Amino acid sequence: MAAISKSFGATRALNGVSLELRAGEALALIGENGAGKSTLMNVLSGALAPDEGEMELEGRWYAPSGPHAARLAGVAMIYQELNLAPDLSVEENIMLGQESSYWGVLDRAEQRRRAGAALERLGHGNLRLEMPVSRLSVGMQQLVEIARALASEAKVVIFDEPTSSLARADVERLFDTIGRLRQEGLGVIYISHFLEEIRRVCDSYIVLRDGEAVDRGTLKGTSEAQIVSFMVGRTIAELYPRVPHTPGETVLSIAGLSGASKPRDASFELRRGEILGLAGLVGAGRTELVRSIYALDAVRSGRVRVGTIYPSATPKSRIRAGLAYVSEDRKSEGLAQARSIADNVTYSRLSPYSRGGWLNLKRRGQAVAGWMRALEIKSDTPEAAVESLSGGNQQKVALARVLHQGAEILLLDEPTRGIDVGTKAIIYRMMGELAAAGKAILFVSSYFQELLQVCDRIGVMSRGRLREIRPAVEWTEESLLSRAIETTE
Amino acid sequence: MMKARGTKVWALLASRFGPGLALLLVFCFFAVADAIQPNGGTFLTARNLQAMLISSAPVVMAALGATVVIIAGGIDLSAGTAMSLCATVLAWVLLKGGSIELALVCCLLTGCLAGAANGIMISALDVAPFIVTLGTMTAYLGFAKLVADETTVRPPLESVPQWLNGLAMPSPKPAWLLVAPGVWIMLLMALVLSAVLRYTVFGRHVFALGSNEKTARLCGLNVPALKVAIYTVAGLFIGVAGVYEFAKLKVGNPISGIGLELKAIAAVVIGGASLNGGRGTVLGTLAGALLMQTILSGCTQLGLSNPIQDIILGIMIIAAVTVDQIRQRRMA
Numbered sequence: 001m002a003a004i005s006k007s008f009g010a011t012r013a014l015n016g017v018s019l020e021l022r023a024g025e026a027l028a029l030i031g032e033n034g035a036g037k038s039t040l041m042n043v044l045s046g047a048l049a050p051d052e053g054e055m056e057l058e059g060r061w062y063a064p065s066g067p068h069a070a071r072l073a074g075v076a077m078i079y080q081e082l083n084l085a086p087d088l089s090v091e092e093n094i095m096l097g098q099e100s101s102y103w104g105v106l107d108r109a110e111q112r113r114r115a116g117a118a119l120e121r122l123g124h125g126n127l128r129l130e131m132p133v134s135r136l137s138v139g140m141q142q143l144v145e146i147a148r149a150l151a152s153e154a155k156v157v158i159f160d161e162p163t164s165s166l167a168r169a170d171v172e173r174l175f176d177t178i179g180r181l182r183q184e185g186l187g188v189i190y191i192s193h194f195l196e197e198i199r200r201v202c203d204s205y206i207v208l209r210d211g212e213a214v215d216r217g218t219l220k221g222t223s224e225a226q227i228v229s230f231m232v233g234r235t236i237a238e239l240y241p242r243v244p245h246t247p248g249e250t251v252l253s254i255a256g257l258s259g260a261s262k263p264r265d266a267s268f269e270l271r272r273g274e275i276l277g278l279a280g281l282v283g284a285g286r287t288e289l290v291r292s293i294y295a296l297d298a299v300r301s302g303r304v305r306v307g308t309i310y311p312s313a314t315p316k317s318r319i320r321a322g323l324a325y326v327s328e329d330r331k332s333e334g335l336a337q338a339r340s341i342a343d344n345v346t347y348s349r350l351s352p353y354s355r356g357g358w359l360n361l362k363r364r365g366q367a368v369a370g371w372m373r374a375l376e377i378k379s380d381t382p383e384a385a386v387e388s389l390s391g392g393n394q395q396k397v398a399l400a401r402v403l404h405q406g407a408e409i410l411l412l413d414e415p416t417r418g419i420d421v422g423t424k425a426i427i428y429r430m431m432g433e434l435a436a437a438g439k440a441i442l443f444v445s446s447y448f449q450e451l452l453q454v455c456d457r458i459g460v461m462s463r464g465r466l467r468e469i470r471p472a473v474e475w476t477e478e479s480l481l482s483r484a485i486e487t488t489e
Numbered sequence: 490m491m492k493a494r495g496t497k498v499w500a501l502l503a504s505r506f507g508p509g510l511a512l513l514l515v516f517c518f519f520a521v522a523d524a525i526q527p528n529g530g531t532f533l534t535a536r537n538l539q540a541m542l543i544s545s546a547p548v549v550m551a552a553l554g555a556t557v558v559i560i561a562g563g564i565d566l567s568a569g570t571a572m573s574l575c576a577t578v579l580a581w582v583l584l585k586g587g588s589i590e591l592a593l594v595c596c597l598l599t600g601c602l603a604g605a606a607n608g609i610m611i612s613a614l615d616v617a618p619f620i621v622t623l624g625t626m627t628a629y630l631g632f633a634k635l636v637a638d639e640t641t642v643r644p645p646l647e648s649v650p651q652w653l654n655g656l657a658m659p660s661p662k663p664a665w666l667l668v669a670p671g672v673w674i675m676l677l678m679a680l681v682l683s684a685v686l687r688y689t690v691f692g693r694h695v696f697a698l699g700s701n702e703k704t705a706r707l708c709g710l711n712v713p714a715l716k717v718a719i720y721t722v723a724g725l726f727i728g729v730a731g732v733y734e735f736a737k738l739k740v741g742n743p744i745s746g747i748g749l750e751l752k753a754i755a756a757v758v759i760g761g762a763s764l765n766g767g768r769g770t771v772l773g774t775l776a777g778a779l780l781m782q783t784i785l786s787g788c789t790q791l792g793l794s795n796p797i798q799d800i801i802l803g804i805m806i807i808a809a810v811t812v813d814q815i816r817q818r819r820m821a
């Protein structure tokens with residue numbers, strides 16, 4: 001039995017974390033975003049060099065100079081976003097970077113044999129080697145990556161959120177594949193947010209928080225509540241501060257809204273002082289629904305009514321009607337990363353500071369500084385570029401824009417994704433305060449727990465359809481999930 | 490902490506005045522190199538400096554327009570041929586007996602229309618600016634040749650007023666102007682554009698669009714209209730460059746502007762703008778254009794041949810962008 005032990009001690013991202021993985025073991029790496037999971041795995045897979053600490057692989061000193069060296073030594077990482085060349089074939093992708101050749105001339109027969117053998121070991125020997133991977137489903141593409149790891153004689157395979165973009169059937173196949181890897185004596189490290197999933201795949205776990213290992217053990221006999229409290233570092237009541245609010249009259253009604261492919265025939269009403277949650281799996285059509293309400297995506301049929309008016313189908317007129325949208329993707333859509341905080345906060349409403357098209361930058365700076373204080377945005381000056389801020393502070397800038405806009409209806413798409421727990425608590429409190437002030441909030445999230453804690457009502461989407469809306473108290477995580485994975489048309 | 494802040498200030502200074510510092514260095518280099526060579530000392534004369542500014546003016550004017558376009562994440566390859574189209578239209582109106590006022594209006598209008606056409610096609614057809622303006626570059630050359638009937642348009646000398654003739658004169662009248670009126674116009678344009686980019690809603694929107702078009706859309710900006718406005722503004726600058734070009738040549742030559750667009754883009758890029766959009770300054774562009782002119786002029790004074798000048802200029806462009814990228818990486 002080959003035992004692997006590693007310990008690192010980087011200054012901030014990781015603080016003296018050590019872990020041990022046995023052959024055939026599956027270890028779950030658990031933690032909030034920013035807890036140091038990726039840093040730890042990047043060190044292990046050679047993408048980063050540790051400042052302190054040492055690693056050992058099969059009893060030998062292990063210090064990879066880069067990802068390629070790590071892969072040669074037997075550590076392979078399967079990233080959330082797959083690293084495949086879409087136009088190359090299955091065989092070429094499996095053998096990429098480890099081609100069999102004589103003096104640079106490819107040995108096709110040997111290539112095919114090794115690629116085929118790797119697929120065979122995963123139980124997919126029938127996959128056609130000539131097929132370009134772009135024609136495969138995401139699940140099968142992932143399989144090709146795993147086969148690549150096997151072909152390189154990997155001893156440890158790291159999975160980073162592997163199910164986040166998979167369909168249900170592909171998830172089952174992945175679990176089956178991981179089982180095979182373990183039977184072959186490979187060590188598996190599995191990173192995921194989903195505790196249920198972790199219970200199915202892994203036997204032991206380690207919880208990271210703020211770069212330190214705060215808890216570890218075997219999953220059998222450990223309660224979910226214990227893991228969550230270690231993960232979050234605070235109790236549920238601290239994380240979800242309650243601000244009392246009561247729903248009033250309807251401000252937004254959606255009738256039979258259909259987009260290019262999603263959403264399909266969605267109808268609902270949103271009231272003042274109400275937080276309506278939208279639950280569902282990735283790809284269920286929640287983002288598309290919100291984008292069609294905001295007129296960022298084209299609509300095939302259906303109506304959007306705000307108060308008593310039907311605003312025309314441009315974001316500009318939707319803003320004028322009182323809508324505001326926080327994008328799920330603050331990097332490539334939500335924020336102009338290279339521009340300043342002040343610019344990003346005021347882009348959607350420069351009118352208070354302009355006279356005849358000319359801006360009063362001083363007045364604008366003061367106003368933005370006020371928002372920065374209110375939302376606890378940590379930066380010396382409103383003129384700092386948004387890209388210099390942490391994820392949590394960037395998200396606060398996106399929210400500050402919505403508030404500065406003075407919107408009555410807030411469409412928040414995954415507003416807590418990828419930010420630290422402290423900021424999450426601030427955002428939950430802010431949502432409560434906004435609702436208490438009579439604003440209407442549509443809250444899209446993949447994280448059922450926060451929906452259950454924060455929302456007044458929750459609707460579930462799957463396959464582009466809005467399935468059912470019920471008061472939050474009538475839902476549980478299990479009932480949300482069972483509606484979210486519904487596949488009927 | 491103090492030290493960290495100190496380096497930050499230096500980095501900020503370097504990024505804001507980097508192109509200006511480079512200009513100063515290169516300028517001093519040529520001034521010294523020229524002074525110590527036998528029968529040198531002509532570089533630092535009023536006459537040479539005046540000539541340098543005059544020949545850089547069309548590039549600067551076009552480059553000012555290109556600055557707006559490039560900050561907004563676009564590119565304009567048609568600037569050169571559009572400029573000669575403007576100058577040719579001006580000459581043609583004079584030739585046909587039109588008044589100078591009419592000719593000027595037609596010239597500027599041609600520039601705006603040429604720019605607006607670029608913007609409309611980019612927005613409406615949703616084709617990359619590079620492709621659209623690559624197409625219009627050739628098309629505008631064709632239009633210019635049509636107007637000129639495939640020759641050079643020579644309006645009668647008496648139809649050109651004195652002030653227009655003097656626009657690009659090396660030694661200005663009155664003498665207290667120091668440099669040609671055209672150069673003053675160019676500096677005034679730079680000043681106004683700089684203020685517009687910083688202190689107007691339009692300016693902020695230009696940066697927003699270039700930095701992230703999706704964000705601009707999300708914030709309710711009318712992106713297609715904004716693009717048309719941006720290319721139209723660039724067209725206006727090209728129109729002014731056309732007036733100046735005519736004042737310099739006294740004829741409408743439909744091919745005189747070929748290659749100007751690349752010089753304009755080079756000036757903007759040397760000035761620290763990013764071809765990915767969202768970054769760039771008027772001051773940088775000004776420094777970039779003058780830097781290129783200084784190298785050309787300085788090399789001539791030193792007796793270096795034309796091919797050598799081109800090679801040095803080419804290396805200069807790559808070096809400027811490389812230095813800028815290293816600086817960016819260090820800032821991040």
